[in-house]
Amino acid sequence: MSAIYKHPKLTDYFRKSGVTAAMPRAEIGSIIRPYEGGQVLQFPHLDFGIDHEFWAGLKTDDIARLKKLSSSPSPDDPSHDPVLDRRLAEANVPGGLKRKLRREITRLYERALPVYEALFSGYRFTRRQVVWRLNTIHNENMHVDTYVEPFEDHFARLFINLDDQPRIWMTSWTLDQMYAQFGSHLSRELVYASQPNDLHTAINATTFGGRSTVWWDKQPRHVAYFDPGAVWAVDSRQVSHQIFYGRRAVSIDFFVDRDSMWKPKRHYLHTAVRFRSRTLKGPKTVPVAG
Ligand SMILES: [Fe+2]
DSSP, X not given: OOEEEOOXXXXXXXXXXXXXXXXXXXXXXXXXXXXXXXXXXXXXXXXXXXXXXXXXXXXXXXXXXXXXXXXXXXXXXXXXXXXXHHHHXXXXXXXXXXXXXXXXXXXXXXXXXXXXXXXXXXXXXXXXOEEEEOSOEEOOOOBXXXXXXOOSSEEEEEEEEOSSSOEEEEEEEEHHHHHHHHXXXXXXXXXXXXXXXXXXXHHHHXXXXXXXXXXXOXXXXXXXXXXXXXXXXXXXXXXXXXXXXXOSEEEEEEEEOGGGSSSXXXXXXXXXXXXXXXXXXXXXXXXXXX
């Protein structure tokens, strides 16, 4: 049973769902409202029958390109996945291991993808991306996800712990709370000159220290032990998080047409747009375009 240790200074955004893998798809309610609302949704009754021994025993240190595998299963046949085929070929995975990996991956797709699509029903998927995270992670910095380039698409993110050890996360403020509490530390000039995507990077740095070597910030955190097989959904662009310890996991990260969101204004870039316009409404110490 996964365990969450909650910090009293932080919002309790953890919620549990009773969904099971055996439920008919039509009975699985969509989670897009609470997901966009910044909740971390746990599914303690979802059991995908994962072979934890296989995943935990994968020696990814010996095959560097196996540490992170992109995949894009076809909607009609999840065993058809040219992206994964290419990645496995590039990684030079020996034939026997490759066949076993392909089998385990397809088995999980067959069980998990119908549930995933039901949980996120209402969303129009534009790209079916799955990332197999087979690297061992210690002490990431606390952050909301930011990127070099902005993503116009929303994403629907579900994590599954494949390992036989817990995946330990810490989580802290939501993106809205970060701007509300620490936004005034950003100079007006910086806010004026920055694109929304870059503002997220700036607010990460102001709140938590920013760089991957800086993990000793002083912000409060919840601690989550996601047990082997645990399944959880969270918009990691909206809820700050750090992997404290984790081995083998998969994230199903389908891209979503922003117009199909329950509230397109919950798109991650829009939070920065709102903050920027609020900030620039004040006394004009720098020129404001338009
Ligand atoms: Fe992240």
